[in-house]
Amino acid sequence: KEYGYTGTIFVVSKAIGNTNFFDVEKKLQPENKIMDWNENRELDVAGFVIGAHRVDHPHLAGGAVVARYQGEKSKTALRRGLKSNVDYCL
Numbered sequence: 179k180e181y182g183y184t185g186t187i188f189v190v191s192k193a194i195g196n197t198n199f200f201d202v203e204k205k206l207q208p209e210n211k212i213m214d215w216n217e218n219r220e221l222d223v224a225g226f227v228i229g230a231h232r233v234d235h236p237h238l239a240g241g242a243v244v245a246r247y248q249g250e251k252s253k254t255a256l257r258r259g260l261k262s263n264v265d266y267c268l
Contacts, residue, residue, distance in 0.1 A: 179224065184225040184226045184227075185226055185227070186226065186227040186228075186229060187226060187227075187229070188229040188230065188266070188267075188268045189213075189218060189228060189230065189231055189252075189256060190212070190232060190233070190234065190235045190252070191230065191232075191233050191251075191252040191255040191256055191259075192233050192234040193212040193234070193235070194213065194214060194215055194259065195213075195214035195215060196212055197209045197211060197212060198212060199234075200234060200235035200236075215259050215260075218256075218259070218260060219260055227266065228256060228260060228264060229264065229267060229268055230252035230253040230255075230256055230264055230266065230268070231252065231267070231268050232245075232248040232249060232252050233248050233251050233255070234248075236248060252267065253267055
C-alpha cells in the first residue's frame with residue numbers, strides 16, 4: 179500500500195474469513211487464517227485483481243464438469259461479496 183503496488187490474488191471463496199482447511203485436511207500445511215471479506219474488498223478497491231480459485235479447492239483432475247461448476251460458483255460468490263466484477267478463475 180505504501181508504495182502503490184497492486185497484484186492479483188486468487189481466492190478460495192468458501193475459505194474467506196475461515197482457514198486453509200483444504201490444506202489442513204490433507205496435512206499439507208499448518209492451519210492459517212484466510213483474509214475476510216473486508217480485507218478482500220480493501221484490496222479490490224486498492225486496485226488488486228481478485229480472481230476465483232474455486233469454492234473449496236477440490237482436486238480437479240479429469241473433472242471438467244466439477245471444475246466449471248466450482249469456478250462459476252466461486253466467481254458468483256466473489257462478485258456478490260465484493261460488489262465488483264470478477265473475470266478470472268484459476
